[in-house]
Amino acid sequence: MTVTDLVSYEDALATYDPVMGLEVHVELGTNTKMFCGCSTALGADANSQTCPTCLGLPGSLPVVNATGVESAVKIGLALNCSIAEWCRFARKNYFYPDMPKNFQTSQYDEPIAFDGYLDVQLEDGEIFRVHIERAHMEEDTGKSTHIGGATGRIHGARHSLLDYNRAGIPLIEIVTKPIEGAGERAPEVAKAYVAELRELIKALDVSEARMEQGQMRCDVNLSLRPKGTEKFGTRSETKNVNSLRSVERAARFEIQRHAAVLSSGGTIIQETRHFHEEDGSTTSGRIKEEAEDYRYFPEPDLVPVAPSREWVEELRAALPELPRVRRNRLREEWGISAHDMQSILNAGAVDLITATVDAGADSASARKWWMGELARRANEDGIELAALPITPEQVARVAALVADGSLNDKLARQTIEGVLAGEGDPDTVVEKRGLKVVSDEGALGTAVDEAIAANAAIADKIRGGKVAAAGALVGAVMKATRGQADAARVRELILEKLGVEG
Amino acid sequence: MADLIKLTAAEIAAKIAAGEVTAVEVTEAHLARIEAVDEKVHAFLHVDREGALAQARAVDEKKARGEKLGPLAGVPLALKDIFTTEGIPTTVGSKILEGWLPPYDATLTKKLKAADVVILGKTNMDEFAMGSSTENSAYGPTGNPWDLTKIPGGSGGGSSAALASYEAPLAIGTDTGGSIRQPASVTGTVGVKPTYGGVSRYGMVAFSSSLDQGGPCARTVLDAALLHEVIAGHDPLDSTSIDAPVPPVVEAARNGSVEGMRVGVVKQFRGEGYQAGVIQRFDESVALLKELGAEIVELDCPSFDLALSAYYLIAPSECSSNLARFDAMRYGLRVGDDGSKSAEDVTALTREAGFGPEVKRRIMLGTYALSSGYYDAYYGSAQKVRTLITRDFEKAFEQVDVIVSPTTPTTAFPIGERADDPMAMYLADLCTIPTNLAGNAAMSLPCGLAPEDGMPVGLQIIAPAMADDRLYKVGAAVEAAFTAAWGHPLLEEAPAL
Amino acid sequence: MPGITREEVAHLARLARLELKAEELDHFAGQLDDIIGAVARVSEVADQDVPPTSHPLPLTNVMRPDEVRPSLTPEQALSGAPAQEQQRFKVPQILGEE
Ligand SMILES: [Mg+2]
Numbered sequence A: 001m002t003v004t005d006l007v008s009y010e011d012a013l014a015t016y017d018p019v020m021g022l023e024v025h026v027e028l029g030t031n032t033k034m035f036c037g038c039s040t041a042l043g044a045d046a047n048s049q050t051c052p053t054c055l056g057l058p059g060s061l062p063v064v065n066a067t068g069v070e071s072a073v074k075i076g077l078a079l080n081c082s083i084a085e086w087c088r089f090a091r092k093n094y095f096y097p098d099m100p101k102n103f104q105t106s107q108y109d110e111p112i113a114f115d116g117y118l119d120v121q122l123e124d125g126e127i128f129r130v131h132i133e134r135a136h137m138e139e140d141t142g143k144s145t146h147i148g149g150a151t152g153r154i155h156g157a158r159h160s161l162l163d164y165n166r167a168g169i170p171l172i173e174i175v176t177k178p179i180e181g182a183g184e185r186a187p188e189v190a191k192a193y194v195a196e197l198r199e200l201i202k203a204l205d206v207s208e209a210r211m212e213q214g215q216m217r218c219d220v221n222l223s224l225r226p227k228g229t230e231k232f233g234t235r236s237e238t239k240n241v242n243s244l245r246s247v248e249r250a251a252r253f254e255i256q257r258h259a260a261v262l263s264s265g266g267t268i269i270q271e272t273r274h275f276h277e278e279d280g281s282t283t284s285g286r287i288k289e290e291a292e293d294y295r296y297f298p299e300p301d302l303v304p305v306a307p308s309r310e311w312v313e314e315l316r317a318a319l320p321e322l323p324r325v326r327r328n329r330l331r332e333e334w335g336i337s338a339h340d341m342q343s344i345l346n347a348g349a350v351d352l353i354t355a356t357v358d359a360g361a362d363s364a365s366a367r368k369w370w371m372g373e374l375a376r377r378a379n380e381d382g383i384e385l386a387a388l389p390i391t392p393e394q395v396a397r398v399a400a401l402v403a404d405g406s407l408n409d410k411l412a413r414q415t416i417e418g419v420l421a422g423e424g425d426p427d428t429v430v431e432k433r434g435l436k437v438v439s440d441e442g443a444l445g446t447a448v449d450e451a452i453a454a455n456a457a458i459a460d461k462i463r464g465g466k467v468a469a470a471g472a473l474v475g476a477v478m479k480a481t482r483g484q485a486d487a488a489r490v491r492e493l494i495l496e497k498l499g500v501e502g
Numbered sequence B: 001m002a003d004l005i006k007l008t009a010a011e012i013a014a015k016i017a018a019g020e021v022t023a024v025e026v027t028e029a030h031l032a033r034i035e036a037v038d039e040k041v042h043a044f045l046h047v048d049r050e051g052a053l054a055q056a057r058a059v060d061e062k063k064a065r066g067e068k069l070g071p072l073a074g075v076p077l078a079l080k081d082i083f084t085t086e087g088i089p090t091t092v093g094s095k096i097l098e099g100w101l102p103p104y105d106a107t108l109t110k111k112l113k114a115a116d117v118v119i120l121g122k123t124n125m126d127e128f129a130m131g132s133s134t135e136n137s138a139y140g141p142t143g144n145p146w147d148l149t150k151i152p153g154g155s156g157g158g159s160s161a162a163l164a165s166y167e168a169p170l171a172i173g174t175d176t177g178g179s180i181r182q183p184a185s186v187t188g189t190v191g192v193k194p195t196y197g198g199v200s201r202y203g204m205v206a207f208s209s210s211l212d213q214g215g216p217c218a219r220t221v222l223d224a225a226l227l228h229e230v231i232a233g234h235d236p237l238d239s240t241s242i243d244a245p246v247p248p249v250v251e252a253a254r255n256g257s258v259e260g261m262r263v264g265v266v267k268q269f270r271g272e273g274y275q276a277g278v279i280q281r282f283d284e285s286v287a288l289l290k291e292l293g294a295e296i297v298e299l300d301c302p303s304f305d306l307a308l309s310a311y312y313l314i315a316p317s318e319c320s321s322n323l324a325r326f327d328a329m330r331y332g333l334r335v336g337d338d339g340s341k342s343a344e345d346v347t348a349l350t351r352e353a354g355f356g357p358e359v360k361r362r363i364m365l366g367t368y369a370l371s372s373g374y375y376d377a378y379y380g381s382a383q384k385v386r387t388l389i390t391r392d393f394e395k396a397f398e399q400v401d402v403i404v405s406p407t408t409p410t411t412a413f414p415i416g417e418r419a420d421d422p423m424a425m426y427l428a429d430l431c432t433i434p435t436n437l438a439g440n441a442a443m444s445l446p447c448g449l450a451p452e453d454g455m456p457v458g459l460q461i462i463a464p465a466m467a468d469d470r471l472y473k474v475g476a477a478v479e480a481a482f483t484a485a486w487g488h489p490l491l492e493e494a495p496a497l
Numbered sequence C: 001m002p003g004i005t006r007e008e009v010a011h012l013a014r015l016a017r018l019e020l021k022a023e024e025l026d027h028f029a030g031q032l033d034d035i036i037g038a039v040a041r042v043s044e045v046a047d048q049d050v051p052p053t054s055h056p057l058p059l060t061n062v063m064r065p066d067e068v069r070p071s072l073t074p075e076q077a078l079s080g081a082p083a084q085e086q087q088r089f090k091v092p093q094i095l096g097e098e
């Protein structure tokens, strides 16, 4: 692999104008596969969720999953698309061992949803409209494990093992129109679009859209054209970029790489590229020497889908509040900036905070815990916030204990740590670890007296009016009570005993 | 028990129900017949002796328990080797599936079993149902029981030969461009292609999905109707299956008549390439229909002239995609896997070794027709032709109740004669193909022997979609009149094997 | 219509994953050329304003409820596999994509 000399991002954008196309595949959360009744549950034994149809056995036939179609229409409506009055499935023919029939049942020139848009909000609150070309139904492939090469990589592998449990799981492919005019914000737009789309999918309850589990995968197509020109440049297609951060990094890297190639008089080859999490780079994949000939034709084993207008309107009427609208409502309710809201969205914390507020916490403390301590922990563990072993109810309980003075911040953090460690719910952790704030006035009074006696010089300064010095005595008392005292109350007691006004 | 094999399915079922004979006796008689003649005929690729006897015993036990038996209970049947049978070899006449034991039964197989029909085994066929002579079977050709040096038709030559050689009174075929009717025609038997969607395709190995249709084969029109009723009906596992009651085919077969019917004769179904004896017997059939009270109407269906061309684009296109799954990864043959070759190479080597020339030819033809740049001219145009043919049929059926034609332009030709001349072979389906393209129903039944070679000629009856019962009503009337005129069923004129 | 060349046949064979022998390429080139020459007649209707028929029956919206049905057992699923390992289909090395 040759190292690509990149042009600085600023220099790239000074000369070129990026055009992006984003293709997102979403695995639907249906009970069964798109064309057969096999379960889609995760974690099953290899090849235990297969049947003649999803194995492509001779003689087998597909039948469309009604919920798959309904989900596709919902997604289309939420993306402001037109819904086809009549459309067909098509076969996309190419050979690949993880695809049992050696064609993918997909849609070609008659997608179920087309011509829509999604408004995405950037960090500074600006709204950028991403136009949607189409959303269509198709099916996932099986999973291959490569044996004999370096840790599961395809290159150098001697053979591969195939598990078809995932083959046939419903996919919705959502393709944008070329995204123009984003300029230097193109990577940010890409990330915000995928984030918004993920929220939308979750709000529609058609998929959990967990990128780290491959339930949502993004291909980033990018090209540059000299500023002020119209014609698109040659694009690269960076496949399977599987986190929001990676989407942004991939777009950024490709802008810099394309600029480097173009500036040095080179030409961009149309090719697929692979994104590398480790360093945010992309490397060359398969070169498309000739336009791939998928020999699409209408799937003769499936009849056309013709969603009635009545049904489409029913689905439209039942759409949930769209995430951006909801977020703006929440942002006002919570009284925070657009930037803070964007951070919350990017952290995948909107629903968690809402649920914590619903469980009784005030929004400020709900935000504080999820975006502070818990976000830090999730980041450390490399998992999504929602995957932490703590519930919004438990966070709300911690917030309540802080509010009523039973815990201070430090103890609350320890309580959360205990919950995350599996020691039980917050009350159990407080009980077992003995984390209650010392609120026994007698015990506290004694501790204060002892601290005053041991720090006579400081006590004198305070008596002399240097109230700020009280902090040192508070520290001493906290130390003596192993942090289990309410610091505010301790300060009050000290000032009281020394006869000064706080 | 020798005469058991000459009985019709209806007669066998009646005798079993009456306790005059057991299902096991009937099955044994047919197994013995297979043993005696199939070495010569080669109708079967696999005989399931044990399975057949077990099914027969179950019927006899049912009878002994006093349970009511279905109309075909205990009747033996020869199943085309294109339907999956759980645990029983299913090869589709191809090396690429040699030894494959499907883990599931086709819907049709299930229906046969549920009706207590005794499945004797799997019959020979052109590989993947591509052919009109059964010479394309990877397992060797089948002989025509009328003259073993001649073809029994195809692709379902095994099924038609099994009937004509009295190895089975019932058989199943599949018809993509004539593969039930043309074999029936050249062996002097009866074959029906039901309306597309009438019989489930689930478990029927696909050749051309939008054309394929399974159907009944028998020696009499009534037997075909009885079998039709068993195998037809809606199947939720087949999206293209018709969700409506099966037309009353048995009732129609029991009440044959053409009195007052309008019968169409299409001008495009004669001319160059038609054997004189075939035309002669066909013209006699038309005269007979008139005599029986039908009104004959001349029809012009100009788009039929394009049917063969459209067919040889659509069927290969769909087959190129349907047969892509035979890639040596999950089942079937694997060639060249020596540890150094890629999956891609192993797939290509396996397909090269596992498919015969006709299959390769059609896969490449279809790959070509679907290629970008050619799609509109070929596949797209072929689908337009399909619309035009459907319209011609619609117009025709405004004027007539059924259409008749020769089933195939010639009688059985000698094995080997057209083996490496695909275009000549394709002409065998000239009259049968329009029906597949439009999706409506058709039957072939014997209408005599061609004077020049003494081989059977078939009369094709075509009905509108969903009006399969008309085939049987007309077919039964014609069959009765001819049998009366000949003094016996035509098949009795076949030489002894 | 253009004649089908040997190279075109080779290209089709690659697309269709058929490792054709040299003599087959020649043989098929001639035959495919004949067949295509004959069936190309259909393009007579290419310009006609006629809707194409992809399905012989005018059915629409055939769907099944999203309810789990029994799958095959892994043993059944793998019963025809040319090779297997760890309850998976064992296949030769896969080229290309990573
Ligand atoms: Mg896709």
Ligand SMILES: [Zn+2]
Pocket (backbone or CB within 6 Å): A033, A036, A037, A038, A049, A050, A051, A052, A053, A054, A055, A168
């Ligand atoms: Zn399945």
